[in-house]
Amino acid sequence: MSTSHAEHDHGHGSGNGDHVPHVLPFKVYIGTFSTLLFLTVVTVGASYVDLGHMGNLIVALLIATIKASVVALIFMHLKWDHKFHAIIFVSALIFLAVFIGITMSDTQFRGEAEAIEGKNPVDLKDPFKGERTGDIAVPKAVAAPAAAGSAAPAAGSAAPAATPAKH
Amino acid sequence: MANTATVDELGHSPEVRGKNYLNQTAGVWSWLTTVDHKRIGIMYLVSVLVGFGLGGIFALLVRLELLTAKKTIMDASQYNQAFTLHGAAMVFLFIIPSIPASLGNFFLPLMIGAKDVAFPRLNLLSLYLYWIGAIFMLAAIVTGGVDTGWTFYVPYASGVSTTSVISATFGVFVMGFSSILTGLNFIVTLHKLRAPGMSWYRMPLFLWSLYATSIIQVLATPVLGITLLLLIFERAFHIGIFDPTLGGDPVLFQHFFWFYSHPAVYIMILPGMGVATEILATNARRRVFGYKAIAFSSVAIALVSFLVWGHHMFVSGQSELSSAIFSFLTFFVAIPSGVKMFNWLGTLWGGSIRFTVPMLYGIAFLFLFAIGGLTGLFLGMLSVDLHLHDTYFVVAHFHYVMMGSTAIAFFGGLHHWWPKMTGKMYDEKLARVGFALTFIGFNWTFFTQFILGTRGMPRRYYNYLDQFQPLHAFSTYGSWVLGTGFLITFICLARSLKTGAPAPADPWGGATLEWKTASPPITENFEKAPIVTLDAYERPAEETA
Numbered sequence: 186m187s188t189s190h191a192e193h194d195h196g197h198g199s200g201n202g203d204h205v206p207h208v209l210p211f212k213v214y215i216g217t218f219s220t221l222l223f224l225t226v227v228t229v230g231a232s233y234v235d236l237g238h239m240g241n242l243i244v245a246l247l248i249a250t251i252k253a254s255v256v257a258l259i260f261m262h263l264k265w266d267h268k269f270h271a272i273i274f275v276s277a278l279i280f281l282a283v284f285i286g287i288t289m290s291d292t293q294f295r296g297e298a299e300a301i302e303g304k305n306p307v308d309l310k311d312p313f314k315g316e317r318t319g320d321i322a323v324p325k326a327v328a329a330p331a332a333a334g335s336a337a338p339a340a341g342s343a344a345p346a347a348t349p350a351k352h
Numbered sequence: 353m354a355n356t357a358t359v360d361e362l363g364h365s366p367e368v369r370g371k372n373y374l375n376q377t378a379g380v381w382s383w384l385t386t387v388d389h390k391r392i393g394i395m396y397l398v399s400v401l402v403g404f405g406l407g408g409i410f411a412l413l414v415r416l417e418l419l420t421a422k423k424t425i426m427d428a429s430q431y432n433q434a435f436t437l438h439g440a441a442m443v444f445l446f447i448i449p450s451i452p453a454s455l456g457n458f459f460l461p462l463m464i465g466a467k468d469v470a471f472p473r474l475n476l477l478s479l480y481l482y483w484i485g486a487i488f489m490l491a492a493i494v495t496g497g498v499d500t501g502w503t504f505y506v507p508y509a510s511g512v513s514t515t516s517v518i519s520a521t522f523g524v525f526v527m528g529f530s531s532i533l534t535g536l537n538f539i540v541t542l543h544k545l546r547a548p549g550m551s552w553y554r555m556p557l558f559l560w561s562l563y564a565t566s567i568i569q570v571l572a573t574p575v576l577g578i579t580l581l582l583l584i585f586e587r588a589f590h591i592g593i594f595d596p597t598l599g600g601d602p603v604l605f606q607h608f609f610w611f612y613s614h615p616a617v618y619i620m621i622l623p624g625m626g627v628a629t630e631i632l633a634t635n636a637r638r639r640v641f642g643y644k645a646i647a648f649s650s651v652a653i654a655l656v657s658f659l660v661w662g663h664h665m666f667v668s669g670q671s672e673l674s675s676a677i678f679s680f681l682t683f684f685v686a687i688p689s690g691v692k693m694f695n696w697l698g699t700l701w702g703g704s705i706r707f708t709v710p711m712l713y714g715i716a717f718l719f720l721f722a723i724g725g726l727t728g729l730f731l732g733m734l735s736v737d738l739h740l741h742d743t744y745f746v747v748a749h750f751h752y753v754m755m756g757s758t759a760i761a762f763f764g765g766l767h768h769w770w771p772k773m774t775g776k777m778y779d780e781k782l783a784r785v786g787f788a789l790t791f792i793g794f795n796w797t798f799f800t801q802f803i804l805g806t807r808g809m810p811r812r813y814y815n816y817l818d819q820f821q822p823l824h825a826f827s828t829y830g831s832w833v834l835g836t837g838f839l840i841t842f843i844c845l846a847r848s849l850k851t852g853a854p855a856p857a858d859p860w861g862g863a864t865l866e867w868k869t870a871s872p873p874i875t876e877n878f879e880k881a882p883i884v885t886l887d888a889y890e891r892p893a894e895e896t897a
C-alpha cells in the first residue's frame with residue numbers, strides 16, 4: 186500500500202495556505218478498497234466462530250478499527266497530512282474512549298456489592314419486587330414521617346422517587 | 353519604541369488621538385453589527401451582568417424563603433422554580449460566559465498585540481447565539497418556569513415535571529454553541545495572531561488559562577449539547593434513553609451530564625485563576641513566580657478535569673468500582689490547583705504589594721479558593737461524600753468556588769480593567785466599601801452553610817427541621833449584606849461612567865501589553881503592531897532601576 190509517496194511529504198501541509206490536492210495512484214485506491222472488502226468478509230466469517238461474547242466482540246472491534254484506520258489514513262489522506270491533524274484526530278478518539286471506557290466501569294459492574302442493584306427495575310412502583318435481600322430495609326406500613334419530609338428534592342437522586350409503600 | 357515629534361508616548365499619531373473604539377462610530381446599529389472584539393466584549397459584559405442580576409434576585413428570594421422553617425413567602429413549587437432559575441441563570445447566563453466572553457474577548461487580542469480575534473464575525477455570531485439561548489431561557493420562565501434544578505436530572509425532567517423544560521434546555525443547548533465558538537476563536541487567535549516576539553512563554557498567564565478553558569469548551573460542550581437534545585427527544589417523543597419506564601438508564605444521564613459539567617466547573621474557575629494571576633502580578637510589582645508551573649497547571653487541570661466526573665454520582669447507583677475509581681482520580685485535581693496556589697503565594701512573597709481595589713479582590717480570591725478547593729477534597733473522598741452529598745455542605749463548597757473564587761475574580765478583573773475599558777477611574781473609597789461588604793456578606797452567608805451541611809441539612813428542601821432555623825436565618829441575613837455589597841459596587845462603577853476622572857493609559861503600572869495603548873483603546877488596538885522584546889511581566893530596565 187505505502188508505495189513511494191515520500192516525495193509527497195514536503196510541500197504538503199507545510200502550512201502554506203493553498204491546499205494542493207494529494208493524488209494517489211489508482212491501484213492504491215483499488216488495493217485499499219479490496220482490503221476493506223476482504224476485512225468485511227473476515228468480519229462475517231468471524232461471527233460464525235464462537236469465541237465467547239467478549240471474544241467475538243473484541244475480534245469484531247479489532248477488524249473494524251483496522252478498517253477505520255485504513256479509511257482515515259489512505260482515503261482521507263491523513264497519512265500525508267500535517268502531523269498536527271493526526272494528533273487532533275487521534276486525541277478525539279482517545280477522548281471518546283475515555284468517556285465510554287470509564288462509563289463502562291459503571292454500567293458493566295453494577296450490583297457487585299448488592300446484586301439487585303445491578304438489575305433494571307421492572308416495575309417502577311415496586312422496583313425490587315420480591316427480590317429484597319439482606320440489609321435492604323422494607324418499610325412497615327405507610328411510612329408517615331418519610332412521606333411528610335420528602336419534598337422530593339428535584340434532582341437529588343436519579344432513582345425515580347421510589348416509594349415502596351405497598352409492603 | 354521610536355518616539356518622533358508627531359507620535360505620543362503610546363505611539364499614536366495625531367490622526368487617531370482622541371478617537372477610540374467607543375466613539376469611532378455611534379448608534380445602536382453600529383454596535384449590533386460590529387465585529388470589534390472590544391465592543392463585543394462590552395456587550396457580553398452587559399449581558400452577563402444582567403444574567404447575574406437575574407440570578408441574584410432569585411438567590412435572594414430563595415434565601416428569604418428559607419428564613420423560617422415553614423412557608424415564608426412562596427409555596428413549594430414556586431420554591432423549586434426559584435432555586436432552579438437561580439442556578440440555571442447563574443451557571444449558563446452568567447458564570448460560564450462571564451470572564452472568557454467579556455474580559456477575555458476584550459483583552460485577549462490586546463494582550464497578544466493583535467488587532468482582533470481570528471474570526472471576528474464568528475465572534476459576533478457567538479454573541480447572538482448567547483442572546484438567542486437566553487431568550488429561550490427567559491421564555492421558559494414566562495411560560496411556566498422550570499423546576500428540575502440546573503442539572504435537569506431525569507426521569508423527573510424528561511417525564512414528570514410539568515414546567516417548560518424543553519424551552520430551557522433548548523436555550524442551554526444554543527448557548528453551548530456560543531461557548532464552543534468562543535473557545536474555537538480563542539484557540540486559533542492564540543495560535544495564529546500573536547505579535548512578533550510574543551512567544552507562548554511570553555504570554556500573560558491569563559491567556560494560558562483562557563487557552564485551557566477553550567480546550568474544555570470545544571471538547572466538552574458538544575457532549576452537553578447531545579445530552580440535552582436526547583433529553584428533549586425523550587420528553588417530546590418518549591424515545592427511551594434515560595427513563596427506565598421506557599427502557600432507559602437514568603444514571604447514564606448523569607454520566608453524560610457530568611462529563612460536561614465537571615469540566616465546566618473548570619471553564620468557570622480557570623479564567624478566574626488567570627485574572628487573579630494578572631492582578632497579583634501587577635500589584636505585587638513582580639514577575640510571576642513559577643510562570644511555567646502556572647501555565648502548565650492550567651492545561652493539566654483541563655485534562656484531568658475530564659477524568660473525574662463520577663464524583664458527582666457516588667450515591668446515584670453507579671457501580672462501586674466506578675465510585676472508587678472516580679474518588680481516586682479526583683484527588684489528582686488537587687495537585688495542579690495546589691501548584692497554582694503556592695506559586696501565587698511565591699509571587700506575593702517579597703513583592704512590593706499595593707492594596708488597590710483589584711488587589712483586595714485578588715487576595716480574597718486566594719483565601720476563598722483555598723476553602724472552596726479544599727472542601728472539594730472532602731467531597732471527593734468517597735466515604736465522606738456518602739454523608740455530605742446533597743447537603744448544604746455541597747452548596748457551600750460550590751459557592752466558595754463559583755461565587756467566592758470565580759465571581760470574586762471576575763469583579764476583581766472588572767475593577768482592574770475598568771479604566772482600560774471605559775477610560776474612567778472609579779471612586780476607590782466606594783469600591784472598597786462595596787468589596788468589604790461583598791467579602792463579609794459572602795462568608796457570612798456561605799460559611800454558615802458548611803455547618804448546616806455537616807449537621808445534616810439537605811439541599812433543595814423547602815421546609816426543614818426547626819433545629820436548623822437559627823443557622824438558616826443567619827445565612828439569610830448574610831445574603832442581604834452580600835446583596836448590598838454588590839449593589840454598592842454596581843453604583844460605584846456606573847457612577848464612574850458619568851463622573852469618573854479620565855483614566856491614564858496605565859493606572860496600575862502594569863507590565864502587559866494592554867496597558868501600552870490608550871484608555872479606552874483605539875479601534876485598531878495598536879496603531880502599529882507592537883514588537884515584543886520582554887518576557888511576560890518583565891518591566892523595561894529603566895523602570896525598575
Ligand code: HEM
Nearest residue numbers: 617620621663664725728729731732741742746750753754
Ligand atoms: C480541588 C478541586 C475540586 C474538587 C476536588 C471538587 C469536588 C467536588 C465533589 C466531589 C462534588 C460532589 C459533591 C456531591 O454532590 O456530593 C462537587 C460538587 C460541586 N462542585 Fe466541586 N470540586 C472542586 C472544585 C470545584 C470548582 C473549581 C468548582 C466551580 C468553579 C466546583 C463546582 C462544583 C459544583 C457546582 C458542585 C455541585 C454540583 C451540583 O450538584 O449541583 N468545584 N465538587
Ligand SMILES: [Cu+2]
Nearest residue numbers: 614661663664
Ligand atoms: Cu466535579
